[in-house]
Amino acid sequence: MKRTMSLTLALVLALAMFASSAFAEERNTITLMMAGDNTVADTNMVLEELENRLNLDIQVNYISSGDYSTKLNTLIAADTLPDIFNVAGQTALDLRDAGKIIDFSPYLEEYGPDILASYEEGELEKLIINSKGGVYGLNNRAGLSIVNMLIRKDWLANVGLDVPETVDELYEVMNAFTFGDPDGNGENDTYGFVASLAADPTWQHVFSAFGIPYAKTVMLEDGTITSFIKHKDFLDAVEFLRKLYQEGIMDPDFATMTQMESFERFWIGKVGMFNWNSAGAARNWYPGRYTFETPEDPGDLFACVRIIDEDTGLPSGGITPYASQTEYAAVISATCAHPEDAIRFINYVYYTEEGQDLTCLGIEGVMYQWIDKENGLYERIGEYADDVTHRAAGAFVYNGNGGWTVDNTSIRTYNAFAKASQLEEREYQLDYPFIPVTLDAYTEYGTQLREIEKEALANLIVTTGDVEAEYAEYVARWESEGGSEYEAQMTEWWNENR
Amino acid sequence: MTVMNPTRLFRKKDPYQNHISRTRGEKIGGVIICIFLFALSLIMIYPFWHVLMYSISEPERALGGGLFFYPRGISFFSYSLVLRNAQIWIAYKNTILKTLFGTLISVVLSAMTAYPLSVKRLRGRNFFSMMIFFTMLFGGGTIPTYLLVKSLSLIDTFWALILPGAVSAYNMFILRNYMQSLPSELEESARIDGAMAFTILFRIILPLAAPSLAAIAMFYGVSNWNSYMDCLLYTNSTSLQTLQLYLRQVLLQTSSANAAMTVTGETSEYVSDTQVQMVIVAVSVIPILIVYPYLQRFYTKGITVGAVKG
Numbered sequence: 001m002k003r004t005m006s007l008t009l010a011l012v013l014a015l016a017m018f019a020s021s022a023f024a025e026e027r028n029t030i031t032l033m034m035a036g037d038n039t040v041a042d043t044n045m046v047l048e049e050l051e052n053r054l055n056l057d058i059q060v061n062y063i064s065s066g067d068y069s070t071k072l073n074t075l076i077a078a079d080t081l082p083d084i085f086n087v088a089g090q091t092a093l094d095l096r097d098a099g100k101i102i103d104f105s106p107y108l109e110e111y112g113p114d115i116l117a118s119y120e121e122g123e124l125e126k127l128i129i130n131s132k133g134g135v136y137g138l139n140n141r142a143g144l145s146i147v148n149m150l151i152r153k154d155w156l157a158n159v160g161l162d163v164p165e166t167v168d169e170l171y172e173v174m175n176a177f178t179f180g181d182p183d184g185n186g187e188n189d190t191y192g193f194v195a196s197l198a199a200d201p202t203w204q205h206v207f208s209a210f211g212i213p214y215a216k217t218v219m220l221e222d223g224t225i226t227s228f229i230k231h232k233d234f235l236d237a238v239e240f241l242r243k244l245y246q247e248g249i250m251d252p253d254f255a256t257m258t259q260m261e262s263f264e265r266f267w268i269g270k271v272g273m274f275n276w277n278s279a280g281a282a283r284n285w286y287p288g289r290y291t292f293e294t295p296e297d298p299g300d301l302f303a304c305v306r307i308i309d310e311d312t313g314l315p316s317g318g319i320t321p322y323a324s325q326t327e328y329a330a331v332i333s334a335t336c337a338h339p340e341d342a343i344r345f346i347n348y349v350y351y352t353e354e355g356q357d358l359t360c361l362g363i364e365g366v367m368y369q370w371i372d373k374e375n376g377l378y379e380r381i382g383e384y385a386d387d388v389t390h391r392a393a394g395a396f397v398y399n400g401n402g403g404w405t406v407d408n409t410s411i412r413t414y415n416a417f418a419k420a421s422q423l424e425e426r427e428y429q430l431d432y433p434f435i436p437v438t439l440d441a442y443t444e445y446g447t448q449l450r451e452i453e454k455e456a457l458a459n460l461i462v463t464t465g466d467v468e469a470e471y472a473e474y475v476a477r478w479e480s481e482g483g484s485e486y487e488a489q490m491t492e493w494w495n496e497n498r
Numbered sequence: 499m500t501v502m503n504p505t506r507l508f509r510k511k512d513p514y515q516n517h518i519s520r521t522r523g524e525k526i527g528g529v530i531i532c533i534f535l536f537a538l539s540l541i542m543i544y545p546f547w548h549v550l551m552y553s554i555s556e557p558e559r560a561l562g563g564g565l566f567f568y569p570r571g572i573s574f575f576s577y578s579l580v581l582r583n584a585q586i587w588i589a590y591k592n593t594i595l596k597t598l599f600g601t602l603i604s605v606v607l608s609a610m611t612a613y614p615l616s617v618k619r620l621r622g623r624n625f626f627s628m629m630i631f632f633t634m635l636f637g638g639g640t641i642p643t644y645l646l647v648k649s650l651s652l653i654d655t656f657w658a659l660i661l662p663g664a665v666s667a668y669n670m671f672i673l674r675n676y677m678q679s680l681p682s683e684l685e686e687s688a689r690i691d692g693a694m695a696f697t698i699l700f701r702i703i704l705p706l707a708a709p710s711l712a713a714i715a716m717f718y719g720v721s722n723w724n725s726y727m728d729c730l731l732y733t734n735s736t737s738l739q740t741l742q743l744y745l746r747q748v749l750l751q752t753s754s755a756n757a758a759m760t761v762t763g764e765t766s767e768y769v770s771d772t773q774v775q776m777v778i779v780a781v782s783v784i785p786i787l788i789v790y791p792y793l794q795r796f797y798t799k800g801i802t803v804g805a806v807k808g
């Protein structure tokens with residue numbers, strides 16, 4: 001009896017083992033490394049849903065953005081790259097030339113149709129990494145929001161002025177915003193202008209008003225491509241800022257203030273005019289970041305300032321944002337066992353509306369629901385209304401930009417003011433000679449030259465000496481410390497490629 | 499009723515009263531030195547004081563920036579929000595475990611390495627000492643160490659946070675020097691009584707080396723608490739994330755202005771991103787700050803006792 005029982009049990013056990021292996025769902029595994037600043041569990045609802053939808057086992061190595069390059073460099077040196085990762089510049093080209101990343105063009109038609117559909121003819125080839133043929137990398141074209149100069153309408157009403165359209169009117173408004181008690185609290189505690197040397201966009205529109213693309217390249221009359229500090233009207237812009245500084249209209253901490261501190265000045269109502277993209281200021285920050293009372297529609301609070309350019313007679317907008325052609329949001333390593341699955345993953349998550357919505361907003365019906373999908377209105381449901389819970393469940397974590405396509409979840413969920421102000425700003429955007437490659441001179445001197453530019457701006461604003469002489473000294477220093485070589489290489493590249 | 503003469507009272511307590519009296523110049527010099535050191539200590543204390551005062555200020559009032567000699571209103575709201583995040587507790591748990599187990603393992607391994615090297619009759623003692631000393635001059639480097647950890651299958655395991663840096667050559671030499679300074683007769687008499695090597699180490703040497711052990715335990719403890727590079731390189735799972743890596747992650751969240759949103763997610767009540775960063779810094783520093791005063795005397799003592807040449 002015992003023997004029969006034992007045999008029966010053994011048989012059942014063996015059958016069960018065979019059955020389980022026969023019916024077990026075999027899933028391929030893909031590994032990816034991504035940079036991000038969320039704190040999320042290794043397994044979460046969105047990731048599990050994604051695994052089910054794609055029938056994949058997805059292992060994510062989520063690295064803080066500040067540490068990403070350290071980790072990636074270690075993995076490159078140790079030759080233990082994940083299947084999918086992002087990489088930029090010369091490192092990407094070296095990996096391609098060393099055969100460490102693959103040309104995944106053979107898989108695109110079958111597994112990446114949405115990727116192909118999102119790029120225009122010849123657009124993929126424009127990426128430096130793909131310039132020798134094949135497709136080795138994809139770039140992220142999301143997040144290309146243009147910078148607006150937002151102004152508070154309630155402050156304008158309090159000081160009895162209109163949205164400024166000329167440099168003189170801009171000064172007049174800034175002056176009133178400083179000394180005219182725009183917030184009506186009876187205290188002299190506001191500034192007309194706040195900018196931070198740590199945040200380039202915060203300066204954009206003041207320089208745009210003089211036709212200068214701040215912190216970008218400019219073309220001189222002789223065709224030389226060079227730094228914005230050599231723009232013919234640079235000193236005019238500096239003089240304007242000097243006036244603001246000396247009269248106490250500009251926040252004097254501009255040289256040491258962090259980006260976050262400059263935001264905070266705007267959030268708490270210490271300044272009523274601020275350079276930042278409306279997608280951030282009138283959507284992401286709105287209304288939670290602002291400590292003062294805000295109307296439901298940000299359009300009732302903000303207007304956009306565009307100073308009329310004296311030369312062209314046209315309003316001056318923010319600087320044209322260009323998608324990077326040297327930063328690759330995704331490359332696939334040569335050790336990837338299932339490149340077709342890697343492409344399938346990228347295609348779904350970053351190039352389809354369904355995948356973008358899942359990874360950005362969460363699981364529909366569980367974590368959020370559409371109120372008016374056509375107009376991008378949605379609401380988060382139950383406990384997922386709380387950001388921590390929402391992100392802990394994996395939403396927003398793997399897709400912070402809403403997708404890598406120009407039109408993506410983030411754009412689709414803009415509010416009316418953000419949408420309109422972004423579109424309108426594009427009409428007046430300030431273009432500049434964009435150099436998409438990383439030139440040798442930039443690698444060698446780029447950081448140092450940028451520091452000189454910042455130092456020049458800071459010192460020229462606060463100096464009590466001879467501004468023109470000091471400016472000439474800075475330009476000479478910029479040129480002698482690698483700037484001349486850099487502008488020669490930029491000009492050469494521009495003439496050959498544009 | 500007796501009225502005490504204050505001058506006399508002061509004189510009695512003056513430590514210089516029974517010694518050489520100070521000249522006027524020395525007194526002035528002393529005052530200047532005191533002022534200088536006081537100012538220096540203020541400069542050193544202020545950054546942490548600023549963090550602490552900012553972190554307990556009311557978020558909206560803290561946003562004005564500037565110096566924080568005292569809190570602007572009192573609010574522990576940001577603390578409560580930060581401590582609600584599950585990841586900070588995971589990070590805390592990992593760091594505490596790493597500090598406790600890492601320190602224990604390090605101290606045991608260091609002692610077991612230091613003891614034989616302190617025994618003069620050990621053949622090749624100088625060779626082994628030189629080999630270990632060499633690692634103080636030339637480290638293996640990040641990549642070879644990573645490859646070693648990988649080939650040992652330690653990647654993404656808790657052991658990867660403990661074993662690669664388990665023995666510090668510097669700490670081992672401090673311990674070895676201290677053990678060398680102990681009278682060799684103690685070991686000899688134990689051996690005559692029949693004690694074997696492990697008995698001598700654990701029953702005779704280590705109890706006598708307690709001051710030095712405490713010092714290196716302190717060094718290892720602080721090092722384990724503060725380390726983040728090993729966690730960054732050798733682990734992939736957030737379940738193994740340590741406090742310092744978590745702290746760094748939060749501190750780096752300046753570009754997207756979402757630190758507060760990420761950590762606290764609270765949108766109904768105002769939370770400042772900078773304040774969240776201050777809170778995280780305070781939360782990660784406070785435990786070590788509480789422990790440090792009790793252990794800091796071992797720093798000096800540990801180095802001086804280890805410096806005695808045997």
